[in-house]
Amino acid sequence: MLIRLLLLLRLAFLAALAASAALSGATPLVLSQAMSVNSSAAHFPEGAAAQAVRLPDDWTQSRPRYDGGAWYRVGFDLPGGAPSNEPMALYLARVCGALDVELNGQRNAAPATRNCQQPRWVSLPSPLLKAQGNVLDLRMQASALQRVASRHRVGALSELHIGRDSELAGEHASRLFRTVSGVQIVGASVLLVGCLVLLLYAFHRRETPLLHFGGLLVGWAVVSALAWWPDLPLDSKLVEVLVCSGFAVVAAFAVQFLLSHAGLRSRPISVGLALQLPLVPASLWWADPNRIFAIASAWHALFALEVFATMGLALVITWRRQRDDFVSTLLIVAGTAGVLLFELATQVQLLPAQRVPVLQYAMPLVFFAVGARLVRQFARTLRAAEESRASLENRVKEITADIERNFTQLSELRVEQVTEKERKRIAADLHDDLGAKLLTIVHTSESERISTLAREALEEMRLSVRGLTGKPVRLADALADWRAETVSRLGQANIEADWRGPTEEIEHLLPARAYVQTTRILREAVSNIIKHSGASHCKVRSSVGERDFGMLVQDNGKGIPMELDGKLDRGHGMSSMKHRAKQLQGQCLVESGPGYGTVIRLTLPL
Structure with missing residues (x-):
């Protein structure tokens, strides 16, 4: 009886605090004191020794190492002294544990959740509420700190907020959103x-x-x-x-x-x-x-x-x-x-x-x-x-272009190899067949004229064969051969020859084909001087540059007749001379006038 009396006195004290708060106009009610008993009973143990606790209650402080149920009891009077037409509710900002609620001895449903951060909202039925002397019991089943993995899930109960729905809804919604x-x-x-x-x-x-x-x-x-x-x-x-x-x-x-x-x-x-x-x-x-x-x-x-x-x-x-x-x-x-x-x-x-x-x-x-x-x-x-x-695409394009260029070069090289092979075959046929027959004519012909023509044809054939199969010739040796032949032919025609060439050592090589074509151009020029110019003197000059060499053949003859003026490539073998020079990527220029002689300028790349 003494324990029950003490409990009632404490509840009256808590109710007085709540009533004073209500009279001062503080709504909703905020209850920060409660009577608590460690018990898992179905209802608040009336005969048990209860102790006053402050809310919020953290079990790590108030009941360390305790694991199980605990009852909380608070008393309150309704704000205004009479039940309101507007629904009333209990709002708890934080409850860490399973919660059961009883209002004035009647069990009231509470939302079940394991989330300790989720605020609880418990509707308080108007028929169960009294103007004064309401008793609210809360049972919480929670775990001790030693039985959870985080301190955030230890048993805890926040302050109790009691008021109209409209007064608590805003705070509940705000808390619910935050947590x-x-x-x-x-x-x-x-x-x-x-x-x-x-x-x-x-x-x-x-x-x-x-x-x-x-x-x-x-x-x-x-x-x-x-x-x-x-x-x-x-x-x-x-x-x-x-x-x-x-x-x-x-x-x-x-x-x-x-x-x-x-x-x-x-x-x-x-x-x-x-x-x-x-x-x-x-x-x-x-x-x-x-x-x-x-x-x-x-x-x-x-x-x-x-x-x-x-x-x-x-x-x-x-x-x-x-x-x-x-x-x-x-x-x-x-x-x-x-x-x-x-x-x-x-x-x-x-x-x-x-x-x-x-x-x-x-x-x-x-x-x-x-x-x-x-x-x-x-x-x-x-x-x-x-x-x-x-960058890789550009590089691939460059490599592809290189491959195509190399393929083209290989194709050209293959063509050149086939051409070279065919040239050798033709040269062999000329040497073995035509050369043998011309040589027979030279030695067996009773006619001096026929023998001379056959000898000249044999020499031209040998020159052609050399152009087809011969190796490159040192330019110095080629100039020496041309000088000997030109001076000899002009001397036989009683024409004074004046040949001058470079005095320095010449290391350039002349392809066999260029040697043959240049020889024929020079022969044609000398033949024209002997046959048509009526000259008594012929000057020949040769020069060698870094990328080309040139020859100048000048006579003091009668020049080319007026009727061929402007058409110098139509007579005296001029067309063949120019054509041969063009084949060698060079040029052959002819300058002449009646009574002024003729000048032939030949320029060929090295």
Whole structure:
């Protein structure tokens, strides 16, 4: 009876506080005091010793190591002193555990959820409400710190807000968006970006960082969903194991992404990360239930250490290889480190618990910054690849042109080889057949004229054969042969010959064909002087330049008649001389006038 009396006195005190707040016009009611009993009974244990607790109540402070049920009782009077026509509601900003609500001894339905960040909204039926002396009992079934993987899921109860629906709806909606809806939107965005990155990797299999970054985003979205999902049909311990295992997957993808992005590959690290994935759930599932938090905290510290070490290595590699990207990399690494350190500090109670899930918002911002940087680098790489492809195409065109040119040259060489072979055959036929017959005529003919003509024809044939099959001739030797023949022929015709050539040593070679054609041009010029000019003197000059050589043949004869003026190539073999010079890519010019003699200028390339 004494205990019950003390309980009623405390409830009266709480009701008085609530009434004073109502009289002062403070609506809705904010109840920050409650009587609490550790019990899992179906109703508030009336005979149990209750203690006063302040709200919000954090079980790590008020009942450490306690795992089970706890009842809270508060008393309140309605604002205004009478039930309102507008529906009334109970609003709890944070409840970490299963919640049951009783109003004035009648059970009232409360939304079930495992998400400790989700605010609770409980409608208070008007028929159950009284103007004064209302008793609100709340039973919460929650876990101790030792039995959960994160401090955020330890049993906790916030202040109680009682008021009209219209008064509480705004705050409830705001809290719901900050802690649930906003996290869901961000998580869905991360999942979408992760799927897009993986799809991009499917088209660019060599870009391994895309695979790891996409896996990181998808893994984070799944872990985030496990945190905000209202009521997973799974055992509480299994949920803790899944959440911690999800962080193992996220850490593995984060380490692999940082390594691959830095251009590093380590088989021992890959094997260690792969072995870590099954060890995390196994160590939690078969561990003592009272050691789950300790084991999970050790794993979380190891994950953070792995990520911090890899980020430091990535910074060093970026500084050495890509200093242009160092500042952006440093900012991203600093942001990631800051978020992780903040979360670790919250877990070990160096910082108070935040009203907003900082990790659920901050890490996606880091991911999006990394994604933007990857997109920029990928665009830059794609642009460089396009430039390389264009350069390669130009190079292929150049090589193709070289191949076609070489093929043309080979074809021409083949034609030249076939032509050379045919020339040799013709030369052999001329030498063996026609040469033998001409030589027979020279030695057997009784007519001196026939013998002379046969000897000249034999000499021309030998010259032609030499042009077909002969080797290049030193230009100095060719000039000597031409000089001897010209001076001899002019001397036999009683024409004084004046031959002058270069005095320096000549090293140029003259192709056999050029030698034969030049010989014939010179012979034709000398024959014209002997037969038609009536000259008594002939001057011959030869000169050699770097790329060509020239010959000048000038006589003091009567010149070419007037009737052939303008038509010098029609008589005296002029046409054949010019044609032969043109075949050798040279030129043969004739200058003449009646009484002034004739000048022939021959220029041929070397």
